[in-house]
Amino acid sequence: MNSATEAEIWPDLPYAQWRDACATLQLWTQIVGKIRLSLTPWLNHSWHVTLYVTSRGLGTSPIPFDCRSFEISFDFIDHKLRMETSDGQQSEHPLRPQSVSEFYFAVLEGLAELGIDVRINQWPNEVPQRIRFSADKTHIAYDPEYAHRFWRILLQADRVLKLFRTGFTGKCSPVHFFWGSFDLAVTRFSGRRAPLHPGGVPNLPDEVAREAYSHEVSSAGFWPGGAPLEFPAFYSYAYPEPAGFRETVIRPDAAFYSEELREFVLPYDAVRAATSPEETLLAFLQSSYDAAAACGNWDRKALECLPGRIGVPTRPGFPPN
Structure with missing residues (x-):
């Protein structure tokens, strides 16, 4: 695969260049996710609210409304x-x-x-400074080039995460996008209950965080960046974090443990530049x-x-590789 094609598949995404648009x-x-939230029965760990990577962007999947269904999708x-609608x-x-x-x-x-009448909670979640959606005239940026690049990275991350998911027969979430x-x-x-989560996630009800982390987990994903990481990155964490976890040597060499985030981080650029x-x-x-x-003594x-x-x-197999 030549470098030009590789650059298209794993495009550059400097966070500073599209911070406002992001x-x-x-x-x-x-806004779109809260529409799904407002019409969908609660599913464990908030799996009912997520978006999914599509062949053109991000979408809700079908949302029931009376006897019909509808979908909302971002086409990047x-x-x-x-x-x-259905x-x-x-x-x-x-x-x-x-x-x-x-x-x-x-x-x-x-x-x-x-013909779909819906009302949502207008306050954003998990952002430090909130403005009601209907009153927010501050956030106005949109950059089609960087939105397209972001989606192309999500396509690849979605593909690899789904492949990684196949090596596990225990309870596992879908690969999905948390807005x-x-x-x-x-x-x-792991299948075991976890200690009560302390809560404290910015602008997220503690009961939501505690339900999400009711059981022991190992979670991984991709994030486009933002404080305290001013660059896109893949991440992986455990809750509760077992003794010895943060001291473990992780591959590749570019990966490191963030004391602030309490998770392992692999800069996206290290993946993009790899052979x-x-x-x-x-x-x-x-x-x-x-x-x-x-470290967590999983079965x-x-x-x-x-x-x-x-x-x-x-087929059963341990270790999987």
Whole structure:
């Protein structure tokens, strides 16, 4: 694979260049995510609120509404927000520089045209300084080039995380996108209860955080950046963090433990620059999970299997490699 093609598959995403656009896009995804939240029964660990990577961007998957269903999707190729119903109706809104307030009212008006009346909590979550969606005229940036690059990275991260997920037969989340923290994630569970989470996540009810971390987890994903990391990165953490976890040597050499975040971090640029980005990322995911499972005394023989292959039923295997 030549360097030009590799650069398209794993594009550059300097956080400083699209910081404002990234902040605006996060708030737009929160509006869409809260629509799903407001109409969907609670599923363990808030799995009912997430978005999913699609062949054109991010989408909600079908949301029930009376006897119909509808979907909302961000198209980062044509740069449109699409709202589509199960009875064939459609509404679109362009993705362009616009305030969060304008976007908020446009989405609700578009849904109303489709016969969908919905109300959401207008306060953003997991951001330090909040402005009600309907009043937010501060966040107005949108950069189609960087939104497109972000989605292309999500495509690759989604693919590799799904491959990594196949090596686990225990309880495991889908690979999904959390609009609150603005990251793509997959989470493995040991099967044991965890101690009560202390809460304290900025602008997130403690009861939500405690339900999300009710059981022991090893979680990994991709984040485009933001304080305290001013660069895009892959991450991996364990809750509760077992003794010895942070001292474990993780692959590749570019990975490190962040004392502030209390998780292992692998800068995206280290993956992008690698001879094999996929193998480099898989090494990080596997070695950081190994650290969580070994230090946490997980029942690995019962939870793990050989990595999945197309057309081949899952086979037990420990260690998986």
